[in-house]
Amino acid sequence: MQKLDIETDAANAGETSLTDQLLENNRKWVRDGSPIETHGVFGDEHPVAPKLLWIGCSGSNAPPHAMVGLQPGDLFIHRNLANLAPVHDLSFQSALEYALVTLHVRHVVVVGHYGCAAVKQAMDESCGKLTRHWLATLRELALMEKAELSGFASESERLDRLCELSVLHQARCIAEARLVRDFRKKGENLTLHGWIYSKRTGLLTELGPC
Numbered sequence: 001m002q003k004l005d006i007e008t009d010a011a012n013a014g015e016t017s018l019t020d021q022l023l024e025n026n027r028k029w030v031r032d033g034s035p036i037e038t039h040g041v042f043g044d045e046h047p048v049a050p051k052l053l054w055i056g057c058s059g060s061n062a063p064p065h066a067m068v069g070l071q072p073g074d075l076f077i078h079r080n081l082a083n084l085a086p087v088h089d090l091s092f093q094s095a096l097e098y099a100l101v102t103l104h105v106r107h108v109v110v111v112g113h114y115g116c117a118a119v120k121q122a123m124d125e126s127c128g129k130l131t132r133h134w135l136a137t138l139r140e141l142a143l144m145e146k147a148e149l150s151g152f153a154s155e156s157e158r159l160d161r162l163c164e165l166s167v168l169h170q171a172r173c174i175a176e177a178r179l180v181r182d183f184r185k186k187g188e189n190l191t192l193h194g195w196i197y198s199k200r201t202g203l204l205t206e207l208g209p210c
C-alpha cells in the first residue's frame, strides 16, 4: 500500500504515539463493541481541548470520537463532501487555521472511507452542477492515476483505491498549504496523517505518515 510521503520533524516522533493510541483504541472499539457515551456530552465537566483535527466525509455515518475511544470534545471535526482539503475553500482553510492557531491542535488527520459515494459521484456526469464543481479535483486525480487504477479488475476496487489516493492527495495539499508552511517555518510542530475507514470491519487503516 502506498504510504504518505510527508516529512515530519524529529521532534514530532514522540507525538505520533497519540495517533498510535487512537488506532489501538479503534481496534479495541471493533473488538469490544461501541461503549455507551454519556460523559462529557453535557455541561462543562469535559472542557473542549481538542487533540486532533479530523477531516472527514459528510457521508460517513461512523461517530469519529467513539471510533478512536475519545470524548466528543477531544476532536475538532471538519466534514465536507468526500473529505477534501481544497486550498481555495474558505470554510476548510478557516477551520484549519482555527484548529492550529486558536486551538493549538498539532495533529491533522484526513479520514476517508472505502466505498465513498461522493468519490463515486465525481465520475458521474449526472450529478448536480455544484457537486460536480466541488469534486473536480477527484476527476483530475483519477486521470493522473489512470495507469494504476486501470489495473484493478472491478469498479469497487478502483473506487476503493481512488478513496485511498484521495486521502493521500488531500494530506499533501494540507502540507503544501501556505498556512501550514508558514506555521512550520516558525518552528511549530505539526503531524499530518492519512487514515481510511472500512464500514465493513469498523477498522481505521493508516496510510501515512511513513
Ligand SMILES: [Zn+2]
Residues within 6 Å of the ligand: 057, 058, 059, 060, 081, 082, 083, 113, 116, 117, 118, 119
Ligand atoms: Zn464519503
